Amino acid sequence: MDRLSGKVALITGAARGIGADTARALSRRGVKLVLTDLDADPLAELAAELGDDALAVACDVCDLPAMEGAVAQGVERFGGIDLVLANAGIASYGSVLAVDPTTFKRVLDINVLGVFHTVRAALPSLIERNGYILVVSSLAAFAPAPGLAAYNASKAGVEHFANALRLEVKHQGVDVGCAHMSWIDTPLVQDAKRDLSAFNEMLDNLPGPLGRTTSVESCTKAFVKALERRSRHAYVPGWVGAIAKARTVVTSAVGDRETLKHVPRLLPLMDEEVRRLGRSTSARNTALDDVAVDPKN
Incomplete structure (x- = not known):
């Protein structure tokens, strides 16, 4: 029997990218889904695509009561939460000064x-059902990039x-994993x-495989495997695990050496491009920030 079939998963950042693709993959495995995102239209479209076993709740992960409401709706509809994929995330552009x-x-x-809000909202149900949480981190946690x-x-x-x-929830039957991509x-x-x-240019100048881009599908496969196995770590691609073990070297003076060759040229270029854009993040994130400020927009 499929170990995932019949489980209930909460996925944040579910409207696009890894969140949406993982939702589709889990749906094919018989998982019921509570999907959250601030981007309401594509989230609703995804839930409609996946059918009655998917519940879409448009909300901001920065709003704890909203996340508690999303979890409450999921518990009411499906009985509880077994799995959490804490996936929502954005990035900013530019140096600390810019x-x-x-x-x-x-x-x-x-x-x-x-x-934190995602975990706090879902944890009572996860404890009740001996659940599993996969927190989405990144290679960036131990291999920093300027800008x-x-x-x-x-x-x-x-x-x-x-x-x-x-460490807090192991004795309560809940396992926690961390994904680094x-x-x-x-x-x-x-x-x-x-x-x-x-x-x-920054990607082009990174050594070895560090600047290569991996497919969403490959990431989804790793996430689904981690959710099924209740894994402590998920590395995408697998070589990221070797970088994790060598993190003290990565952030040493030796590790800095190659990056520092390019910073004097590329960081001012990034800052100038950010100035011309008039924003320090993507246009899509800027539009969604307006929704977060005024949910009626």
């Missing part, structure tokens, strides 16, 4: 507080949040490539 401070804060709010400080900090933060959470062909990466030539 990035818009409000955007910087929004990245931390979504990527860190959003994970992406908010994203780097947030992903390091949620990794350690997952580590602390694991390199660049995945998601809207986040696509938007950055479209907006910033400096981002594309």
Whole structure:
């Protein structure tokens, strides 16, 4: 019997990219789905595509009562929550001196507080049903990139949040995993490539496989496997695990050396491109921020 069939999964950031593709993959395995995102239209379209076993709740992960309401709707409809994929996340562009401070804060709010709110809302049901949580971090947690400080900090933060959470809830029957991915062909990466030539050059100058982009489908397969096996770690691609083990080298003076060759040229270029854009994140994120400020929009 399929170990996932009949389970109920809560997925944040479900409207697009990895969240949407994982929702489709889990649906094919017989999983009932509670899908949340701030982007209401594509979220509703996804739920309609997946049928009666998918519930869409448009809400902001930065709003704890809204997340508690989403979980309550899921529990009422499906009986409880067995699995959580804390996937919602955004990035900002620009150096610490140039990035818009409000955007910087929004990245931390979504990527860190959003994970806390998701877990806090779902945890009572997860404890009741001996559930599993997969927190989405990133290779950026231990391989930082200049111009992406908010994203780097947030992903390091949620990794350690997952580590602390694991210690808190293991005795209550809940397992916690953390996912670390390199660049995945998601809207986040696509938007950055479209907006910033400096981002594309940064990827081109990264050594070895570090600048390569991996398909969403490959990431989905790894996430589904982790959810099925209640894994402690999910690395996408697999070589990210080797980088994780070598993190002290990555952030050493030796590890900095190659990146520092390109910073004096690429970081000012990124800052200039951000200035011309008039925004420190993607146009899509900027539009959704307006929805977050006024949900009636």
